[in-house]
Amino acid sequence: MMLIPCPFCGHRNESEFAYGGPVKPDRPEPHETGDEDWVEWLTTVPNPLGPVEERWWHVKGCGTWLTIWRDTRTHEIVEGPGDAG
Amino acid sequence: MGYDASFERLPINACFDLKGSESALGEWMGAELLPGFPTEANRCCKADGLSLDHVGPCRWLLQADIDREAELNAALRPHAAPAEASIVRISDTMTTFRVAGADAAHVLAIGCPLDLHDTAFPEDAVSFTEFFGHKALVRRCAGGFDVSVEQSFGDMTEDCLARALR
Numbered sequence: 001m002m003l004i005p006c007p008f009c010g011h012r013n014e015s016e017f018a019y020g021g022p023v024k025p026d027r028p029e030p031h032e033t034g035d036e037d038w039v040e041w042l043t044t045v046p047n048p049l050g051p052v053e054e055r056w057w058h059v060k061g062c063g064t065w066l067t068i069w070r071d072t073r074t075h076e077i078v079e080g081p082g083d084a085g
Numbered sequence: 086m087g088y089d090a091s092f093e094r095l096p097i098n099a100c101f102d103l104k105g106s107e108s109a110l111g112e113w114m115g116a117e118l119l120p121g122f123p124t125e126a127n128r129c130c131k132a133d134g135l136s137l138d139h140v141g142p143c144r145w146l147l148q149a150d151i152d153r154e155a156e157l158n159a160a161l162r163p164h165a166a167p168a169e170a171s172i173v174r175i176s177d178t179m180t181t182f183r184v185a186g187a188d189a190a191h192v193l194a195i196g197c198p199l200d201l202h203d204t205a206f207p208e209d210a211v212s213f214t215e216f217f218g219h220k221a222l223v224r225r226c227a228g229g230f231d232v233s234v235e236q237s238f239g240d241m242t243e244d245c246l247a248r249a250l251r
Contacts, residue, residue, distance in 0.1 A: 008126050008142050009212065013198035016215050060220040061213050062126075062141035 005080035020055030090186030099154035105170035180239030185229030
């Protein structure tokens with residue numbers, strides 16, 4: 001079980017949150033990028049072995065959306081929201 | 086071995102969901118109506134039978150006895166609130182249970198992941214969290230805790246509490 005740092009509530013149990021998926025790179029301009037890059041952005045979900053940037057929603061708490069860096073090997077939160085308590 | 090605790094379903098409170106900045110809400114409602122804005126997250130301010138709970142960024146719950154609902158509704162004027170402030174009467178959307186007794190914190194710990202120790206959850210603490218899998222508002226009361234859940238989960242929560250106390 002993870003303790004996720006919420007900027008409003010402080011560290012809270014993972015069960016209070018909903019997973020919002022990994023943060024994707026910025027959307028490329030479709031008319032200015034090649035098919036390969038466009039399909040890569042559209043269909044490939046970041047899934048590194050190591051830290052990944054993710055969005056989480058404190059749905060059963062204060063309702064804040066937050067971004068963390070989580071190590072997929074250990075579930076350690078290596079970087080939380082800047083102003084998390 | 087059972088727990089030294091009991092629970093009861095409380096009558097509904099007057100409850101208003103306030104969203105917006107402190108300045109926008111204060112300007113609309115007038116400082117004299119509110120008990121004051123809590124300075125910390127997940128804390129409440131109480132005065133004159135009113136409780137103002139800071140439950141999220143730019144979000145507060147204003148609670149009082151149900152007898153005062155009409156009076157508060159007239160003072161808050163939700164229908165005429167400016168775009169910078171949202172005021173919604175939600176009195177009938179929550180069902181509240183009072184869990185009291187020496188083991189009240191142990192009973193809550195069965196369904197709630199919050200750290201309810203005095204040092205982490207003092208007398209004026211109030212927070213949305215999880216209770217038996219559903220979103221719930223938890224606060225301290227004399228001798229225990231008040232847990233409010235969405236009205237439609239009231240019977241299920243009552244069943245869970247009854248089983249926890251066996």
